[in-house]
Amino acid sequence: MKRSIAALALAGATVLGCTAVLAMPQASAAAQGCRVDYTVASQWQGGFQAGVKVTNLGDPVSGWSLRFTFPDAGQKVAQGWNATWSQSGTTATAANVDWNRTLGTGAAADLGFTGTTTGANPVPTSFSLNGVACTGSTEPTPTTTTTTTPSPGGTPLAANGQLHVCGVHLCNEANRAIQLRGMSTHGLQWFNSCYNDASLDALARDWRADLLRISMYVQEKGYETNPAWFTDRVNTLVGEAEERGMYAIIDFHTLTPGDPNYNLDRAKTFFAAVAARNAAKKNVIYEITNEPNGVSWGGIKSYAEQVIPVIRAADPDAVVIVGTRGWSSLGVSDGSNETEIVNNPVNATNIMYAFHFYAASHKDNYRATVSRAAATLPLFVTEFGTVTATGGGTLDQAGTAAWLDLLDQLRIGYANWTYSDADESSAALTPGTCAGSDYGSGRLTASGALVKSRISTADSF
Ligand code: IDC
Numbered sequence: 001m002k003r004s005i006a007a008l009a010l011a012g013a014t015v016l017g018c019t020a021v022l023a024m025p026q027a028s029a030a031a032q033g034c035r036v037d038y039t040v041a042s043q044w045q046g047g048f049q050a051g052v053k054v055t056n057l058g059d060p061v062s063g064w065s066l067r068f069t070f071p072d073a074g075q076k077v078a079q080g081w082n083a084t085w086s087q088s089g090t091t092a093t094a095a096n097v098d099w100n101r102t103l104g105t106g107a108a109a110d111l112g113f114t115g116t117t118t119g120a121n122p123v124p125t126s127f128s129l130n131g132v133a134c135t136g137s138t139e140p141t142p143t144t145t146t147t148t149t150p151s152p153g154g155t156p157l158a159a160n161g162q163l164h165v166c167g168v169h170l171c172n173e174a175n176r177a178i179q180l181r182g183m184s185t186h187g188l189q190w191f192n193s194c195y196n197d198a199s200l201d202a203l204a205r206d207w208r209a210d211l212l213r214i215s216m217y218v219q220e221k222g223y224e225t226n227p228a229w230f231t232d233r234v235n236t237l238v239g240e241a242e243e244r245g246m247y248a249i250i251d252f253h254t255l256t257p258g259d260p261n262y263n264l265d266r267a268k269t270f271f272a273a274v275a276a277r278n279a280a281k282k283n284v285i286y287e288i289t290n291e292p293n294g295v296s297w298g299g300i301k302s303y304a305e306q307v308i309p310v311i312r313a314a315d316p317d318a319v320v321i322v323g324t325r326g327w328s329s330l331g332v333s334d335g336s337n338e339t340e341i342v343n344n345p346v347n348a349t350n351i352m353y354a355f356h357f358y359a360a361s362h363k364d365n366y367r368a369t370v371s372r373a374a375a376t377l378p379l380f381v382t383e384f385g386t387v388t389a390t391g392g393g394t395l396d397q398a399g400t401a402a403w404l405d406l407l408d409q410l411r412i413g414y415a416n417w418t419y420s421d422a423d424e425s426s427a428a429l430t431p432g433t434c435a436g437s438d439y440g441s442g443r444l445t446a447s448g449a450l451v452k453s454r455i456s457t458a459d460s461f
Contacts (some may be wrong), residue, residue: 032058032132033135034055034135035137037053037442038051038053038435040050041444042430046118047078047114048115048121049113050115051444052111053441054111054134055106056107057105060104060107061102061103062102063101063436065094065130067131068125068126068127068128069090069091069092070090070122071094071124072120074116074250075117075194082111082112082450083100087287094113097409108234110441110449110453112448114446130217134324156210157245157246161282163322164319165349168378170352170380178461179408180211180247180413181454182203182213182455183203183209183213183418183451183455184249185214186219186417186419187216187220188215188222188230191418194433194434198437199419206456208455210459212419213248213249213382213415214233214249214424218254224263234250235274235277236443246283247285248284249285249286249287249321250284250286251290254272255291260303264307268306268307268310271311272314275314276312276315279318288321289303289307293327300323300324301347304346312348321351321354322351322352324354326381329356329357329366329369330370330373330385332369353373353378356382357381358385358388359400360388360389360399367403370406370410374410380414381412381414384403385416385417386447389419391426395446420434421433425445425447426447427445427447427448428444428451429443429448
């Protein structure tokens, strides 16, 4: 839900107030107006991190810059994201980057930055978008500020229906190649409380996610410890995604041990149950093994050829995704490449192959492999991180942008690790978020803001 007033909020949800009306357009002029939600996500001695969500309330703009003034001359933008940041005196400017150049009516860009400060840390003032003050309303028709943004064509699920693989792409019922973009849960055994009505509403409406990947670890206190509970929880989350018009990837999150055959019997039991339960649903995609490691491609293929028939017996038309060698790197992390799959594909139809990357660890040689493989193999990036492969470490903004630009260009779907409040830099939500009911912009980490800004752009279904 969009708020209808201009609010400048600090962490702790203090509404600091709305300001005077500006932007009186002439009768023939384009409607202009904007709202800014400014949130201090965290503060420390000498520094702070802020989220700046700018919502365009006027006619669509293509190319924009947001300006604001720091009341304290000691405040400086140190590093920003989702825009090109600059500062002159106390005036900071955030100019659009390529992928958020267009802001439709009601569309928002989530920007953020870390800043330095020498003293008090007051909230900036005088926000303006393309020179028009962000008062939270347009003139002269304030009613436009209370409408929620209709998503064209309804939800992703309503727009696309039952999916299938066509050539190297994922296609919708109209046989059009589509890209699904969304988020992965963290391990349900640890972060189950992060998947509730409020968080899933935010994911579907605010993030405009097409997809929820449901990561069900098998080991590490996962499925093997309580098959009935995990099966039930996965089924429930598939239904929660469906209610909100999102697709759901059921991820049988094998990791350690890396040979999926270790879990073959469990996989057959689990997939027989979830495929029977969800057969009538159009929003389900099955990912039969997360990241095979320490196992040959032949071993993975053999596993796939035993699990896929179990799924097909219950749910014949669903897309199935098969993990690849070397932690779903198409073999690259094991010194191989996609040719081992191209020369010896899984003997099944309507399947895709998984590729995973972590932007700070996996660079050009991985991108080159994906570019090449995408010409022959249907690929789905069922998991990626903006950080290092440990799930922590530095956020690699440039690497993430390079990857997502490539995936957009190739129309390869993706899910980001993770939609959780884990205390690690890959998590999209700040620690403690899931203990409350606020999943708004103020709870985003730098990674969350970056990924949300990509996922929430208009789909090209
Ligand atoms: C990581 C989690 C971390 C957890 C660890 C062990 O982020 O909290 O302690 O798993 O289970 C993957 C895996 C994914 C990893 C992630 C980051 O699919 O399970 O999650 N990662 O290390 N592959 C590459 C990176």
